[in-house]
Amino acid sequence: MGEMEQLRKEAESLKDDITAARKAVQDLTLQDHVAGTAVVGRVQLKTRKTLRGHLAKIYAMHWGTDSKLCVSASQDGKLIVWDSYSTNKVHAIPLKSSWVMTCSYAPSGNMVACGGLDNMCSIYNLKAKDGNVKVMRELAAHTGYLSCCRFLSDSEIITSSGDCTCLLWDIETGTEKTVFAGHLGDCMSLGVAPDFNTFISGACDFTAKLWDIRDGQCRQTFGGHESDINAIGFFPNGNAVITGSDDASCKLYDLRSDQELITFQDSSIMCGVTSLAPSLSGRLLLAGYDDFNCNIWDTLKAERVGVLSGHDNRVSCIGVTPDGMACCTGSWDSFLKIWN
Amino acid sequence: MSSNSTLTTMRRTVEQLKLEASVERIKVSQAAADLQQFCLQNASKDSLLVGVPAASNPFREPRSCTLL
Numbered sequence: 001m002g003e004m005e006q007l008r009k010e011a012e013s014l015k016d017d018i019t020a021a022r023k024a025v026q027d028l029t030l031q032d033h034v035a036g037t038a039v040v041g042r043v044q045l046k047t048r049k050t051l052r053g054h055l056a057k058i059y060a061m062h063w064g065t066d067s068k069l070c071v072s073a074s075q076d077g078k079l080i081v082w083d084s085y086s087t088n089k090v091h092a093i094p095l096k097s098s099w100v101m102t103c104s105y106a107p108s109g110n111m112v113a114c115g116g117l118d119n120m121c122s123i124y125n126l127k128a129k130d131g132n133v134k135v136m137r138e139l140a141a142h143t144g145y146l147s148c149c150r151f152l153s154d155s156e157i158i159t160s161s162g163d164c165t166c167l168l169w170d171i172e173t174g175t176e177k178t179v180f181a182g183h184l185g186d187c188m189s190l191g192v193a194p195d196f197n198t199f200i201s202g203a204c205d206f207t208a209k210l211w212d213i214r215d216g217q218c219r220q221t222f223g224g225h226e227s228d229i230n231a232i233g234f235f236p237n238g239n240a241v242i243t244g245s246d247d248a249s250c251k252l253y254d255l256r257s258d259q260e261l262i263t264f265q266d267s268s269i270m271c272g273v274t275s276l277a278p279s280l281s282g283r284l285l286l287a288g289y290d291d292f293n294c295n296i297w298d299t300l301k302a303e304r305v306g307v308l309s310g311h312d313n314r315v316s317c318i319g320v321t322p323d324g325m326a327c328c329t330g331s332w333d334s335f336l337k338i339w340n
Numbered sequence: 341m342s343s344n345s346t347l348t349t350m351r352r353t354v355e356q357l358k359l360e361a362s363v364e365r366i367k368v369s370q371a372a373a374d375l376q377q378f379c380l381q382n383a384s385k386d387s388l389l390v391g392v393p394a395a396s397n398p399f400r401e402p403r404s405c406t407l408l
Binding site: 003004007008010011014015017018021022024025026027028029030032033034037040043045048049068084085182217218219220221235236237239240254256257258259261279280281282283284286299300320323324325326327338340 | 356357379389392397
């Protein structure tokens with residue numbers, strides 16, 4: 001038992017070293033730096049389109065890179081690809097398992113993926129020669145539910161799971177290339193860096209981790225939340241990470257100074273954050289909550305500058321178009337709304 | 341043997357902490373400045389921040405209509 005005690009002491013000492021090193025570079029806080037900057041004016045977005053068609057709770061949505069098509073997943077057992085300009089359904093894909101929790105649009109527009117309580121990530125080819133959308137691959141290896149998936153390309157996808165791991169897959173062969181292990185709780189969400197070299201995961205161990213995609217190493221771990229992290233995303237320049245948690249707050253962690261810079265919370269907000277998305281410049285943070293609303297935060301000043309209300313149930317997912325033109329909210333009320 | 345796997349896990353935890361402790365950190369003042377700079381540089385392109393004129397909003401119906 002001697003070595004165990006020694007290792008425990010070493011771990012505690014290293015944790016103290018990290019805390020000290022983070023404090024050592026804290027010459028200023030973000031709040032100090034932006035003290036002279038004005039809060040942005042009130043942001044009032046209007047619902048421009050309502051996408052109707054799902055028959056049950058919507059759990060996830062993801063924009064295509066053209067900022068026009070998007071995919072949504074509902075526990076009515078369907079994936080729908082929408083033309084958000086016309087509100088037409090481009091594809092309505094019936095799923096083998098209706099217990100879907102996530103969906104993703106490939107950057108090429110050629111494929112979509114989804115998964116959930118079936119523990120699998122199913123890849124669908126949208127561009128098959130005969131015009132029919134069918135399952136191309138079923139990626140099975142996780143021993144827990146699939147909480148999130150994101151394509152790197154038509155040949156690689158990253159998944160996060162309730163089994164506490166994330167996996168990088170080779171879609172061609174349908175096999176796992178890399179395991180990202182380290183979280184001590186269900187992985188709930190993931191985000192890929194703009195340069196595709198790293199990704200971040202948020203988990204039920206209250207931490208967010210930054211991973212190197214190629215060597216599988218966890219490079220940095222961020223704590224501070226007091227409950228499960230449900231949502232995570234990169235700040236648009238790739239240098240910071242934003243998390244949303246059941247503790248009713250969002251936090252921004254800077255990667256290069258390796259620490260939390262700001263918390264987005266308000267005493268009047270007492271329910272969990274389900275989803276989040278930064279605007280194109282990063283100045284606005286849109287976050288969906290359990291209380292049916294979506295709050296808009298000034299990212300630098302950590303003040304609420306707007307609210308999107310219009311859903312009759314929990315906002316479960318949110319996404320901003322790659323061109324920054326609009327945001328989409330998906331809800332347990334079975335509707336998607338496009339706002340700008 | 342559970343005590344062996346706990347030992348292995350603990351060894352891995354310590355190695356991981358060593359890696360995370362060795363990360364290079366820049367000053368928060370620099371990080372804050374860069375975040376703010378990025379926001380400012382891209383503000384004018386951020387439709388949700390500055391608004392979209394109705395005519396160029398792909399999500400709005402075009403205003404003109406013809407009387408038949």
